[in-house]
Amino acid sequence: MTVERTQPGTEGRKQRKLRRALWTVALVLGLSMVLPLTGMLLTSDTTGQALAQQQQAQEEAAAVAKEEQQRRDFWRAAREGTAGYTAVSGQETNVLIQSEGEVWRAVREGPIMRYGGIGLLAVLGAIILFHLIAGTVKLEQRSGRTITRWTLFERVIHWYTAILFIILGITGLSLLFGRTVMMPWMGKEAFAAFANVAKPVHDWLAVPFAVGLVLMMVPWIKESLPKAYDFAWLKMGGGYFDRSKHPPAGFVNAGEKIWYWLLFFGGIVLLVSGFFLLFPNFGWERGTMQLAHIAHAVSGVALIAFSLGHMYLGTLGNQGTLEGMISGEVDELWAKAHHNLWYEEVMKHGNPKEASRGAGAGQPLTT
Secondary structure, three states: OOOOOOOHHHHHHHHHHHHHHHHHHHHHHHHHHHHHHHHHHHHHHHHHHHHHHHHHHHHHHHHHHHHHHHHHHHHHHHHOOOOOOOOOOOOOOOOOOOOHHHHHHHHHHHHHHHHHHHHHHHHHHHHHHHHHHHOOEOOOOOOOOEEEOOOHHHHHHHHHHHHHHHHHHHHHHHHHHHHHHHHHHHOHHHHHHHHHHHHHHHHHOHHHHHHHHHHHHHHHOHHHOOOOHHHHHHHOHHHOOOOOOOOOOOOOOHHHHHHHHHHHHHHHHHHHHHHHHHOHHHOOOHHHHHHHHHHHHHHHHHHHHHHHHHHHHHOOOEOOHHHHHHHOEEEHHHHHHHOHHHHHHHHHHOOHHHOOOOOOOOOOOEO
């Protein structure tokens, strides 16, 4: 029988190799179990950071929303005219925003400019069209005799007030329509230079015009009261459409009376509103100034429109009318044609002073 012998050293090496192999397998298995746990730890840390960042973003968004809401609440209160605190003393100095100002701007740049401009152009166009069709009302002949119609005082105060009215009308219209009409063709610099002159001129001449208007209007109140025969004058269209007939008229005809009362009441609105605008430091509130500006613009544009008709009829429209306001004298036949009732009174008394014309003294008939 043969017995195999193994060396002790060889058996020991095999066991060590086996143990190393087993430890290697165990280590691999252990690492395989630990690695997923490491990933979970890393993922958990990243998720925590993401949640923290999300929470921070939400807090920042909430802070921004709160700030925006505070701003909205502030400006809402400001636009509603809520009074705040200011160290500056004065009328409405503690009111930051007056929302009615936007309404005023919309009215000024909307209806007033639109319809005011259309109205002025319409009146001017109607006058031109009427003159082209009907022409001037001419005197058929002259008598060679004149009647004193206007005194020196009446003529001076009329031309004084008229010249100021024209200057104020031009400067006022340029300030109202300047940005829309004048600036596009003048340029900003030229219009700014013009406005810097027009505005103070308009302000400086306001008081002298008011004085002249009062001195001119008061003496003519009595003669401008309506009479029964004025309706006949209006019914006949003042004789402008059928010139073969002369409508009845006293010293002042119905058309002149209409112009007088338009100027009377429109002048009151113009002067009162102008007073508010000319003296803003008297403690007026902004709403009062805005209403005054609208009233001033509307009355001013309306009076300018009607004055165009008055100026036309007093110059090109009727031959001989302008002569009376320049020299004070009118031809006898002119008086008979345009103011027949006044003419009859003058002829009856033989002296214009004794005729029932009230304002305006004159001289006896001259030849």
